[in-house]
Structure formats: structure tokens, C-alpha cells
Amino acid sequence: MKQELRKTGLSRRNQMSEVEVRNLSAKIIEEIKKQLPIDKYDVLGFYMPLGNEVDLRPLMAELIAKGKTIVIPKVLDKNTMEFYPLQDMDDYYIGKFNVREPKSNKKMPKTKIDIIFVPGIYFSADKYRLGFGAGYYDRYLKDYPNLKVGICYGFQYIPEFPSDIHDVPMDLIITENPSHPYHDGD
DSSP: OHHHHHHHHHHHHHTSOHHHHHHHHHHHHHHHHHHSOGGGOSEEEOOOOOTTSOOOHHHHHHHHHTTOEEEEEEEOSSSOEEEEEESSTTOEEEOGGGOEEESOOOOOOGGGOOEEEEEOSEEETTOOEEOSSSOHHHHHHTTOOSEEEEEOOGGGEESOOOOOTTOOOOSEEEOSOTTOTTSTTO
16 A cells, blocks of 8 residues: 555655745745754754655755755665754765765764654644655664654545554644644634
């Protein structure tokens, strides 16, 4: 079932236009700013968008300009992903899986990262994430002590899908639609 969900979710996301991605990403950034005390955090974990993933780079650039430390993931081997700082928005290279990875080799300890924004293909009402299936985020987040925020478009936030024992739920999911039926408080 997860494989079929991945296929349909990626297909739907890949059909989005560049304008649609940009507009919805801007709305999601506004929701992040409304829902989180973003200026309170010193070290923030982000991701570089792959394909039509929600693009948080404008927020990353804004936070770097404010002197915040932005870290993004780098795949080290078939089981390990770690987060490293970005000096600026061009401080990356194309790494494994065609993903933009930081040039830095100064790994950021998990305990120093105040919040991590996590991409996914789908998120469920009970806050589980369906990614590409390699398990990098689940392995990394299993003992991550701080705030885990799933980032997705509203159509990617669905009632349920099967979760496994190693799956790590998010603390919060943010979409462009604050009145989405699965958001807390609604």
C-alpha cells in the first residue's frame, strides 16, 4: 500500500505548475510564521526541495540574513544522514539522489538543532510521514529531542496510511490551509 501511495502522491505533486508550487509555498511560509515563534529559534533544520516539494528557501534566506544558523541534511552512507550548516543559499553541491547537500563538514549535533522542518510525500492525521522509503529521516529523528514539523501541501495531509514500528511521528504538520480538518484545534 505504501508503494502505491508513494506513486500516486508523487504523480500528483509532479503535476503541479511552477506558479502553483511558488504560491502554495509562500502560503506555507506565512503559516509557519503564524504558528511558530520562528525568531525564537537559533538553529533551524530545513531541507532543499526536490522536484515540487514545498519550497522553504525564501524563509531560509530570510533567517540566514537575520543571523540564524540554518542546517540541511547530507546523506553520509546508506543508513546515515546528518545536518550541516549553510553559509548562504549557494553553499551546496548536488549529492546523492540528486539532492542539494551542504558543502560544510562541520556536523551540527542533534541537541543543538531547535526545530527541524521535514518534507514528505504524505502525512497522516496521526502525524506520521510517508517519504521515499529509504528511512533516513526516521533513523535521524528517532532520538531527536526537539520540535519536528512536517511540511506539505493540503492534498498531502490524509486521514491515514499504515505506519511501522520505526516510523517517527511529527509534533506538528503545517500546510497552506490552517483550517485543514487534521490540524490541531480544528
